[in-house]
Amino acid sequence: MGDRREESNEQVPGKPAGVVQQQQAAAAQVRAARAQQQEPAVPTFHQKQSSAAAVAPAPPVTTDVPNWQGLKASVRERNALMFNNELMSDVHFLVGPPKAAKRIPAHKYVLATGSTVFYAMFFGGLAENKADIEIPDVEPQAFLAMLKYLYCDEIDLEPDTVLATLYSAKKYIVPHLAKACVTFLETSLSARNACVLLSQSRLFEEPELMQRCWQVIDAQAELALNSEGFTEIDYETLETVLGRESLNAKEIVIFDAAARWAEAECRRQNLQANANNKRRVLGRALYLIRVPAMSLEEYANGAAQSGILTLQETADIFLYYTARNKPVLDFPLVPRTGMKPERCHRFQSSAYRSNQWRYRGRCDSIQFAVDKRIFMAGFGLYGSSSGAADYTVKIEIKQSGKVLAENTVKFFSDGSSNTFPVWFKHPVQIDPDTFYTASAILDGAELSYFGQEGVSEITLGSVTFQFQCSSESTNGTGVQGGQIPELIFYA
The missing domain is CATH 3.30.710.10 (Potassium Channel Kv1.1; Chain A)
Structure with a gap:
């Protein structure tokens, strides 16, 4: 295999x-x-x-x-x-x-x-x-x-x-x-080549490089698993990746990546890339995939129709989802823990006085830098100060004017001064000692909470954040006050 x-x-x-x-x-x-x-x-x-x-x-x-x-x-x-x-x-x-x-x-x-x-x-x-x-x-x-x-x-x-x-x-x-x-x-490491470099770092016995590869693979798991390089790793590396507890990826993404690896391995072994041969080359690694942790819809429309599972396994997993007396399965049942996101809160208090925050299509923006590599997952935003309300927001991360990631999402504000998380589709790699721009354009209830008593430097664990005002901010957000109170990240 x-x-x-x-x-x-x-x-x-x-x-x-x-x-x-x-x-x-x-x-x-x-x-x-x-x-x-x-x-x-x-x-x-x-x-x-x-x-x-x-x-x-x-x-x-x-x-x-x-x-x-x-x-x-x-x-x-x-x-x-x-x-x-x-x-x-x-x-x-x-x-x-x-x-x-x-x-x-x-x-x-x-x-x-x-x-x-x-x-x-x-x-x-x-x-x-x-x-x-x-x-x-x-x-x-x-x-x-x-x-x-x-x-x-x-x-x-x-x-x-x-x-x-x-x-x-x-x-x-x-x-x-x-x-x-x-x-x-290490300086060229990204989700695109992390799996290949992990395989090589294991071969060359380079533990520091291996650890850096794992940081990227864990935080940007779906990007790494969908990369072309993932299909080129050796079997032992495949097993270590599929068995990884801290992967931030849906189980159906992991299953599909394993199937693509198996197809590439069939070609390398001059085998026809049919379902039986894919299962054969996957071998024991197949049972590292936590198939029962998928949603029923993901399983029914994906893994169940792949042909890689036997008919008995397919039926037993369906029973596991639906039956009171669940069959014994050879697949791990508990979902992966993934990585726990951390939050950098840059304000010491919030307010909703007569000068409440308003939006009207204007941009709230702040610049930040860190002293070690992290992966930005999203922002925490303030919501309505006049009762429950729905918001649509476009969030962005830029570096030197280049958009690295953006997403348009909706969130519900319950009218409290809490922050409400909004997420990028995939975590964004943030390199040390470089300033990035975090931006949000909100559309929803005009009056909202806002932060005050902001700080220009915060240390969380081993990561130090520095903040400075952004020229792209057209709604008043800056170091001392405004929106984007939290940066949500993996370290």
């Missing part, structure tokens, strides 16, 4: 294609290599092939240039001149798949001073004296990125090759480069 065949040529950004089962075996070999200081053999990353020009050796420095050494003021500059250069090279690497390998020159001394693996390879007790060393499992461009760091002390990362570079840095135990790769991946 977990066996993964060769993938199609279509690539998921940030993910090196390859054979996942072989990658997992390779990870174990990398760990063994750390202990033995021997070079492991691992599978090829079939990323976009580097052009010949990208990996061609630099023009050699020759003695025809007088005192070329004296033109470079530092050891780093002189070493940089030797990067990818034939001059004085005493080893060559054939990097990449055998039929497309690139021959890259290097200098044993430089490599051995930067990597314990290279030291063992060239100067250890089992040192080999080959003129050409084959490295079929590493992307040439990634290998050059590692060499550039070892020669020049420069880190040059690209989205298409950063995972392959991380693999190369892990294989040859170059920890500072590996850390830079992880940092690069």
Whole structure:
């Protein structure tokens, strides 16, 4: 079930294609290599092939240039001149798949001073004296990125090759480069690639990156599960995702995502993507989906008609919804807890004096920033101060004028000074140290409560919010008072 065949040529950004089962075996070999200081053999990353020009050796420095050494003021500059250069090279690497390998020159001394693996390879007790060393499992461009760091002390990362570079840095135990790769991946992390990066972070044993991936997947679960990358994860990662208690997703979304993964897995295993084969490749992971936690309508119109469930399971689940004596099911019965939303309340009091808040299509807006990544789920708004009333509101999150999310929703105000939550369709990722604009345009009862005694900075747990007035606010909302009293978020 977990066996993964060769993938199609279509690539998921940030993910090196390859054979996942072989990658997992390779990870174990990398760990063994750390202990033995021997070079492991691992599978090829079939990323976009580097052009010949990208990996061609630099023009050699020759003695025809007088005192070329004296033109470079530092050891780093002189070493940089030797990067990818034939001059004085005493080893060559054939990097990449055998039929497309690139021959890259290097200098044993430089490599051995930067990597314990290279030291063992060239100067250890089992040192080999080959003129050409084959490295079929590493992307040439990634290998050059590692060499550039070892020669020049420069880190040059690209989205298409950063995972392959991380693999190369892990294989040859170059920890500072590996850390830079992880940092690069964290900054580019989003719901679109979180599942792929989770799979790779498990393979590369990067717990911090794994934790960051889980934060995104939990908070933006439906976006992550509906991403193309979710269908490319390995079986073990699939199990961890489907079994996750804190996913903020409807169970029917989780079921549909698992079905799409199964269809992709059938293609990878050269199987017809019918219901029986989908069930077969899902295996025990199917029973991590909390089918009875769906609404009856979601189940009847979705999972029950998928063909993935057996006829007996389909009937028993219907009985579970409707019968007094409920059958025993193999699926978990209790809904997932999801993530608990937190609320940042920015006013110390509210009021409804003669200068009550009015709307008439005007915009209430405030700017905010945080010091760590969060996910904005919605706002808490004040409602009517003249009895119960219905409101329609358009809410937005913007950054530098770009609309990141918007939604038009209705809410009922019971006439109290309570705040009433309104939600975006999906939580919005808010990056640290950047100001965002939160806006609301309400349509409903003219007179409402409003906040006062606002504060410009609030710390909730590990998150600090800063507020400042927004030029888009045309209804009087600002730091000191007005609407949008609460920001509802996941941290």
